[in-house]
Amino acid sequence: MADATDPAAGTKPRRIVSSAHLVSDKAAELSEFEFGLIIGYHAFSRWMVRCMAAAGYPELSPLDVLVLHSVNHRDRDKRLADVCFTLNVEDTHLVSYSLKKLAASELVSREKRGKEAWFKTTDKGRAACDAYRQVREECLVESFQTMGLDTKAIGELAGKLRALSGLYGQAARAATVL
Structure with a gap:
């Protein structure tokens, strides 16, 4: 919704x-930024689900897709806490549910080491990530390149977004003591 005032x-x-x-x-x-986040978040969520569906996995939620890619990242085993930290998700039960769902779909495997469970992508999970990447290249990256956007500016914007997410995280912590 736009504010109807006239700068002229x-x-x-x-x-x-x-x-x-x-x-x-x-x-x-900040209100303009928040609106951008709202519509950007929903567009990105739709994108992830539809990209993963095109890759052959229509049953995954946006968080499932993020968790799968996080577990696959750099081909290193991850703990629940690692995935939550990387994705900045406080509600560990949400990520835990995604990991169980991905394990049931045989996209990740779980190994108990001491008191902790460690997760890694299976061959099927890595293939799903590769298929997602192929769809992403074809449908998103090629379109991005044709837009002629300044890639350096996009990188700077990403840094500002991470900084602002820290500000919102700090504000969220402050709000819990009010």
Whole structure:
């Protein structure tokens, strides 16, 4: 929803936000950023599910896809805590459920070492990740390249997004003590 003010009339600049009542005079850009996150998150979630479906695995949720790729990352075994930390997920039960689902689909395997379970992708899981990558190259990367966007600017934007996610994480912790 856009704020209907007119910058030419000397009033507040026009902002594209989802909740005008949350826009702060101190940092209106945060509301614009949050709206971008909202629509970006949902578009990215749809993309992951549809890309994985095109790769042959239509039953996976966005979190399942993220967990699978995280476990596959650098071909190293991961613990539940490792995956949660990498994905910045506090609710370990959500990632645990995804790992159980991926294990039931034979995309990851579980090995008990001492008191902890370690996960790694199976051959089938690695093949699923490779198929996802092929679909990603064809449907996303090629389109990205034709847009002519400044790849350095995209990298800088990614760094700013990580920094802002830290700010939101800190704010979330502060909100728990209010």
